[in-house]
Amino acid sequence: MTIRRLTPQFVEQFPERLEPGELYLAMEFATAVHLCACGCGNKVITPFSPTDWQMSFDGETVSLKPSIGNWSFRCRSHYWVRSGRVVWAGDMSQEAINAVRNRDIRAKALHQAARAQGENVDLPEWKDAQVQPKPATWLERLKGRLGL
Numbered sequence: 001m002t003i004r005r006l007t008p009q010f011v012e013q014f015p016e017r018l019e020p021g022e023l024y025l026a027m028e029f030a031t032a033v034h035l036c037a038c039g040c041g042n043k044v045i046t047p048f049s050p051t052d053w054q055m056s057f058d059g060e061t062v063s064l065k066p067s068i069g070n071w072s073f074r075c076r077s078h079y080w081v082r083s084g085r086v087v088w089a090g091d092m093s094q095e096a097i098n099a100v101r102n103r104d105i106r107a108k109a110l111h112q113a114a115r116a117q118g119e120n121v122d123l124p125e126w127k128d129a130q131v132q133p134k135p136a137t138w139l140e141r142l143k144g145r146l147g148l
């Protein structure tokens with residue numbers, strides 16, 4: 001069942017069994033845990049740090065920044081937790097994922113092309129070409145024409 005709200009539960013230790021719809025916060029460990037809002041039952045761990053998630057508690061509800069993208073789960077759910085509400089970011093995220101994936105594929109293809117060229121430059125023809133004199137520059141051609 002889809003979870004629409006996450007209720008903060010401040011705990012010292014995370015319980016063995018998590019209840020859906022509860023956001024367990026262990027401030028000592030600067031970490032929160034909840035069950036994926038799609039209802040798949042996967043545990044979502046959100047550590048708090050400047051490079052992970054920022055948590056804000058308004059005395060009643062919790063907000064998490066940035067969004068939670070469960071790409072490693074089968075559900076691949078993506079949502080925000082804003083004032084305790086689960087705000088789905090599904091459709092937009094899929095585009096974003098695809099954009100990133102396409103960029104990765106392009107980068108990989110470019111990398112492979114560069115490597116393929118790198119392999120080509122080891123071919124004997126290229127080595128032969130390398131020892132041939134470079135074409136004369138315009139200055140050398142001019143000097144040659146003037147007989148200098």
Ligand SMILES: [Zn+2]
Pocket residue numbers: 036037038039040041042070073075076077
């Ligand atoms: Zn899920």
